[in-house]
Amino acid sequence: MSDHKISADGLSIECHAPGNADCRMRPDCDTERWDEFYCTAHDPSHPVIGGHDCWKLPWVNSTMLDETYSGPGAPVTIYPGRGVRISWEGDYCTWDYERGNTNA
Numbered sequence: 001m002s003d004h005k006i007s008a009d010g011l012s013i014e015c016h017a018p019g020n021a022d023c024r025m026r027p028d029c030d031t032e033r034w035d036e037f038y039c040t041a042h043d044p045s046h047p048v049i050g051g052h053d054c055w056k057l058p059w060v061n062s063t064m065l066d067e068t069y070s071g072p073g074a075p076v077t078i079y080p081g082r083g084v085r086i087s088w089e090g091d092y093c094t095w096d097y098e099r100g101n102t103n104a
């Protein structure tokens with residue numbers, strides 16, 4: 001099963017990743033910047049730990065899905081339930097459908 005997929009109503013992306021997945025790993029503090037192990041905003045740094053809500057979803061769900069779509073064939077056709085990949089672009093996230101996964 002895909003970690004991320006289009007919701008049943010086709011209006012947003014859902015996260016089904018386990019608590020130790022990249023998208024649910026972050027420091028407990030309110031920083032928006034962290035590396036693989038620690039936040040980069042505080043001294044001493046706070047460790048990155050799992051079990052948080054997915055930090056990617058607010059990026060892709062804060063606007064219409066066709067505005068954050070990065071795949072080919074825009075305007076995008078929304079397929080509820082289809083698995084997607086969310087990519088961090090340095091300042092924002094974009095998403096694309098997973099390849100070879102048409103029966104999600």
Ligand SMILES: [Zn+2]
Nearest residue numbers: 029039042046
């Ligand atoms: Zn911190």
Ligand SMILES: [Zn+2]
Nearest residue numbers: 015017023054
């Ligand atoms: Zn996620």
